[in-house]
Amino acid sequence: MWNYTHAVYDHFLQPHNAGALPDANAIGEVGSLACGDALKLYLKINNKGVIENVGFETFGCASAIASSSVLTDMIKGREVDDALKLTNRDIAEALGGLPKEKMHCSVMGQEALEAAIRQWKGEPPVPHTHEEGKLVCKCFGVTDAQIIRAIRENGLKTLEEATNYTKAGGACGDCRNEIVQILTAELKQKPFTELRPRPSLTNVQRMQQILKIIDDEIRPQLAADGGDIELVDVDGRRVVVSLHGRCSQCRSSDVTIRNLVERLLREHVELDLIVEEA
């Protein structure tokens, strides 16, 4: 059972501003029936650019309904440009937090708000146009722009987190490599000083830490795709691994080694590790 906060329960059981708004002059829609959650946000914006009234219709779980409800409270009476400063984290925080698997519900709120305001301003709706980003996850219709934004605004580091926040990669899994590439590129942009400085390691420490990261971080991600990994040798900064199961026949095993294994080992163990396949 989910460990929802009282605020989530309150907004779910007694949602605020629920229902369509007949005199709305801005409507933002995100999600779909097939995806399992959707939000239609109705705004009545006056000629001073203030959100006078709000309504919402949500299809989804308790946290989706609660995120929608709390969002309407947060934007009612605010100027549109001020309201646009809201992030998905603000929505989650207003609910006292959401389970990590449910963070995409808060992202949905933020995206609906933006879509509505863009419509009011006469701009094209954001996410699914190709000028705004390339479609990465075909199952849930998530673009690279949406993924990059979630990574930047929430400090995401792993594939699992990217999926929890955007749903991308949560169904067939075909785009997981692409998401890992986006993550890798994003994480590289951070200056190295942002990564925790580490004292240099002895061989034994290095080997132990590598084994721990393989067990805790890498293997579960590969297992999700039916693959597995074995540490063959650690020779100085050279780490030799072999991939098993589905990974062993996978054409993109090179990509997996570089983007997943090497990235995580560099991130958690030592920055100058080189990973090779046995």
Next chain:
Amino acid sequence: MNTAYFDNNATSAVAPEVLEAMLPYLRDLYGNPSSMHTFGGQVASAVFQARSRIAALLGADPEEIIFTSCGSESDSTAVWSALQTQPEKRHLLTTRVEHPAILNVAQYWERQGYRVTYLDVDDKGRINQDEYLRTLTSDTALISVMFANNEVGNIYPIQRMAEAAKKNGVLFHTDAVQAVGKTPIDLSHMPVDMLSFSGHKIHAPKGIGVLYARKGVRFRPFLRGGHQERGRRAGTENVPYIVGLGMAAKLAGEHIQEDRIDMARLRDKLEQGIVARVPDCLINGDTENRLPNTTNIAFKNVEGEAILLMLDRLGICASSGSACTSGSMEPSHVLRAIGVPFNYAHGSVRLSLSRYTTEEEVDYVIEHLPGIVENLRAISPYKN
């Protein structure tokens, strides 16, 4: 607040008779059945009585009953034993709708280099028997097909499938965790080689399971060590739980006819009551061939977790195959295999009854569930 418990496919109440039968073995009779003294030895006879009661329920011989810790251990052991005793065979045959206790084990062996076939099902969750026969080969080490499905309650034609397996000389295992006690099983007339089930689905406590292994079928233990269970499963016998399961099996045997009639009557009342009061819902699974205690109803344009939490506020316990309840992004593998329409798939709710379900509980759900769906639909952006 009273609890209206409709989640018996997840776990069931411990029967009062079962608890009573167990208590002496938790209090005074703590001996080890393997001991040479009378204090321990008297416990061995209680274990034998339990074994006999379980054998009687299944139409088996007491020697064919192996006590394990749970259904999952039984499933893992069955697959392990079949593969270890026939190392030359490299193929496993199962279905897309198995419990994770089989699916994840099959995937593990797939990663170890085995070929695995996952039989598809149709829109009612039925297995295509022609495809099944086509997929059987001399390389098949084991067929594992569930007796009844936990989510939608479908009962599979194990008799015919096991007979076909026997004709082709292939070992046949069935995960009967949901079937035992709810549908008659007579292994003296059904050529199943191995069968798994679990105590806590039939009113015994959690932590005890059974693997039936037919006499003459070669067996390799999964858990090695002591000589317990005739060398087929090491570990000191969990005597109180074995005694409890023996009592639960005795009760199941005595009650099965009336339980099936009572549960089916209440389940049908519940299902018809909901369908009559809620527009746009459909029943998932094979209503012609399913457990008498299970209904899985899909509600259009609403999401299952939201329904469950609303029910929970009223003390009603149910479950859902929706994406949101599990933390995954997709509906359950069973609903996807069946191909429930996309506008229904996220709104499915499973209600599962037991011997102890009352008419009042059923009426209570019929009274409240329609309003919950109506309220959620009122705030859904999808109206049709």
